[in-house]
Amino acid sequence: MSELVPGGNLPLPGGAVTVRVPGPFDVSALITDDGGKVRGDDDFVFYNQPAAPGARLHGDTLTVDPPRLRSGASRVTVVVSPADPATPLGRLAAPTLHVTGAGGRPLARFAPPRPRQETVLLLAEIYRRGDGWKLRALGQGYADGLAGLARDFGVDVVDETPTPPTHPTSPTGPTSPNPPLPSPDPDGFLALVNSARTAAGSPPVVLDSRLTAAARAHASAMASAGRLGVEGPDGVSVHQRVTATGYAYLTIGEHLVSGPRTPAEFVAYCLRTDQARRTLHDPVFTHAGLAYAGDGPSGDTYWTALWASPFTPAGLARTQADVVDLTNRERARAGLRPLAVDPLLTVAAQAHSADMVARAFYSHTSPEGSQPWDRAAAAGCGRRSIGENIACGQRSPAEVVEGWMNSPGHRANILKPDFTHIGIGFEGGGRAGTYWTQLFGA
Numbered sequence: 405m406s407e408l409v410p411g412g413n414l415p416l417p418g419g420a421v422t423v424r425v426p427g428p429f430d431v432s433a434l435i436t437d438d439g440g441k442v443r444g445d446d447d448f449v450f451y452n453q454p455a456a457p458g459a460r461l462h463g464d465t466l467t468v469d470p471p472r473l474r475s476g477a478s479r480v481t482v483v484v485s486p487a488d489p490a491t492p493l494g495r496l497a498a499p500t501l502h503v504t505g506a507g508g509r510p511l512a513r514f515a516p517p518r519p520r521q522e523t524v525l526l527l528a529e530i531y532r533r534g535d536g537w538k539l540r541a542l543g544q545g546y547a548d549g550l551a552g553l554a555r556d557f558g559v560d561v562v563d564e565t566p567t568p569p570t571h572p573t574s575p576t577g578p579t580s581p582n583p584p585l586p587s588p589d590p591d592g593f594l595a596l597v598n599s600a601r602t603a604a605g606s607p608p609v610v611l612d613s614r615l616t617a618a619a620r621a622h623a624s625a626m627a628s629a630g631r632l633g634v635e636g637p638d639g640v641s642v643h644q645r646v647t648a649t650g651y652a653y654l655t656i657g658e659h660l661v662s663g664p665r666t667p668a669e670f671v672a673y674c675l676r677t678d679q680a681r682r683t684l685h686d687p688v689f690t691h692a693g694l695a696y697a698g699d700g701p702s703g704d705t706y707w708t709a710l711w712a713s714p715f716t717p718a719g720l721a722r723t724q725a726d727v728v729d730l731t732n733r734e735r736a737r738a739g740l741r742p743l744a745v746d747p748l749l750t751v752a753a754q755a756h757s758a759d760m761v762a763r764a765f766y767s768h769t770s771p772e773g774s775q776p777w778d779r780a781a782a783a784g785c786g787r788r789s790i791g792e793n794i795a796c797g798q799r800s801p802a803e804v805v806e807g808w809m810n811s812p813g814h815r816a817n818i819l820k821p822d823f824t825h826i827g828i829g830f831e832g833g834g835r836a837g838t839y840w841t842q843l844f845g846a
Contacts, residue, residue: 406511406512406513406762407512407513407514407763408512408514408539408541409514410516410517410541410542410543410544410640410644410648411541411542411647411648411761411833411834412514412540412541412762412763412764413538413539413540413541413762414511414512414762415533415536415537415538416505416530416536416537416538417505417511418471418536419471419505419506420469421467421468421503421504421505421539422465422466422467422468422503423466423468423482423501423503423528424464424465424501424502424504425464425482425484425499425500425501425527426464426502427464427496427497427499427500428486428487428488429464429484429485429486429487429496429499430450430451430484430486430487431461431464431465431482431483431484432448432449432450432461432482432483432484432485433448433449433450433459433466433480433481433482433483434448434449434481434483435447435448435456435458435459435473435474435477435479435480436477436478436479436480436481436557437476437477437479438478438479440557441557442557443474443477447477448557449461449466456474457472457473457474458470458471458472458473458477459473459480466482468530470530470532470537478531478532479530479531479532480529480531481526481529481542481557482501482527482528483524483525483527484524484525484527485523485524485525486523492523493523493524493525498515498516498517499516499525500513500514500515501513501514501515501527501541503528503539511539512539512541514541514543516541516543517639525543525544525545526542526543526544526648527541527542527543528540528541528542529542529650541648542648542649542650543640543648544621544645544648544649591666593611593667593670593694594609594610594611594692596668597609597671597684597692600671600675601684601685604685606686606687607687607690609690609711610690610691610692611692611693612651612691612692612693612712613693614646614649614650614651615646615649615693615710615712616693616694617649617693618642618645618646618648618651618693618708618710619693619694620697621645622636622642622660622708623695623696623697623706623707623708624695624697625637625638626660626662626706627697627704627705627706630704632660632661632662632706633660634658634660635835641836641837642658642708643656643833643834643835643836644833644834644835646710646833647761647832647834651712651714652714652715652832652833653713653714653832653833654713654714654715654716654719654720654723654832655688655689655712655713655800655832655838656710656711656712656799656832656837656838657683657686657689657710657711657712658683658708658709658710658711659683659684659707659708659709660706660707660708661673661674661706661709662704662705662706662707663704663705664705664707670694670696670707671684683711684711686711689711689712690712690713690714691711691712691714692709692710692711693709694707694709694710695707695708696708715832720830723801723828723830724750724828724829724830726802727804727805727840728743728745728826728828730801730802730805731743731805731818731826734805734809734819735819738819740819740821741824743823743825743826744824744825744826745825745826745827746787746825746826746827746845747827748784748785749780749783749785749787749825749826749827749843749844749845750828751783751784752779752780752782752783752785752827752829752843753792753827753828753829753841753843754827754828754829754830754831755783755829756770756779756829756841756843757794757829757830757831757839757840760794760796760834760839760841761831761832761839764834764835766796766834766836766839767794768792768794776792776843779843780843780845785845787845787846789823789845789846790844791817791820791823791843791844791845792817792841792842792843792844793808793814793818793841793842793844794840794841794842795807795808795840796834796836796837796838796840797837797838798838799837799838804840808842817842817844823844823845823846824846825844826842826844827842827843827845828840828841828842828843829841829843
């Protein structure tokens with residue numbers, strides 16, 4: 405059974421699966437297509453409408469049979485809210501998701517960070533990936549109540565005081581490009597940023613509602629703690645908040661700032677220092693999100709700006725190829741022959757990067773004790789000698805290879821004459837943002 409963290413995912417077996425959330429909660433589900441919207445009100449499964457094609461709710465248990473979902477459905481988002489609407493989630497024990505397969509076989513468990521002021525929690529989603537289905541842990545808080553959430557997903561909810569949608573729609577899966585989900589920009593942030601990027605010769609960015617939602621959650625967390633930090637008081641990093649919204653990225657950057665009073669002051673602040681200016685101008689970024697929150701006692705304003713380029717299979721292949729190329733350039737400088745790409749080493753390296761993100765660890769040794777040579781053998785690689793470099797947090801192939809070359813142990817692996825083959829793994833979304841694996845073989 406897998407223990408999931410926010411953003412962690414696992415493939416599902418064929419047939420129906422059940423998700424159960426015991427405790428004083430109401431479980432509901434929204435069935436959507438790739439655009440993140442329901443087709444009609446029948447796609448909202450909750451206590452007053454407990455069944456839809458391929459999905460049935462019975463008490464605290466939701467059964468989903470993906471092949472039987474209505475035509476065009478590609479995602480089922482599992483939501484929990486307090487059984488007593490007057491009770492905030494923060495006053496209850498944290499909800500825990502239990503996932504089982506055929507015959508009641510346990511598949512996964514997910515215990516998200518305990519909610520605070522949120523009234524609804526997007527707990528997980530079951531989504532199509534190629535010809536199969538996967539489950540992703542979310543743990544994303546939502547403050548507008550179940551009716552507001554349903555409305556944002558496109559359900560027609562009758563309410564005397566409608567609330568405009570300000571929260572993210574259901575995300576796209578990680579195997580396809582992340583189309584920008586338009587985000588409102590009442591403060592004119594986008595025009596300020598794109599003006600500065602145009603002056604620097606960089607292409608414009610587009611606001612994405614998922615990045616904005618992650619920025620909002622992190623700015624609020626910093627304001628509640630009264631301090632800046634990559635991790636909030638709940639122990640969740642800004643990068644994990646991005647993953648929880650469903651935005652899968654190849655590259656990400658952030659500005660965490662306190663003090664500016666307006667977006668114009670915030671952008672001006674970022675342009676005053678070299679590192680912040682390079683991030684704002686970086687041409688690799690295509691999407692952005694901004695949010696700010698006030699800290700009542702101190703009067704400070706905490707800002708989070710997120711910059712990202714989305715994951716695509718082609719982008720991953722380019723990233724892996726760039727790491728190989730830069731590695732071979734270092735070997736050429738040392739008079740060594742280049743390394744050839746081994747597809748089996750690549751599979752093992754990619755699996756390790758993804759595992760470090762999904763299970764929130766950073767080590768050559770996995771939680772169950774497997775070593776690099778064990779993972780290479782499990783991928784079908786029979787090479788007699790195996791070496792591994794890992795890294796986390798670096799934003800580009802150039803940065804990660806430079807870091808390895810500046811470390812004696814990692815440099816020795818890159819420049820080991822006996823090695824003949826290489827595989828590269830890369831995954832975004834963990835606590836440190838990006839996780840890299842180099843697997844060498846001879």
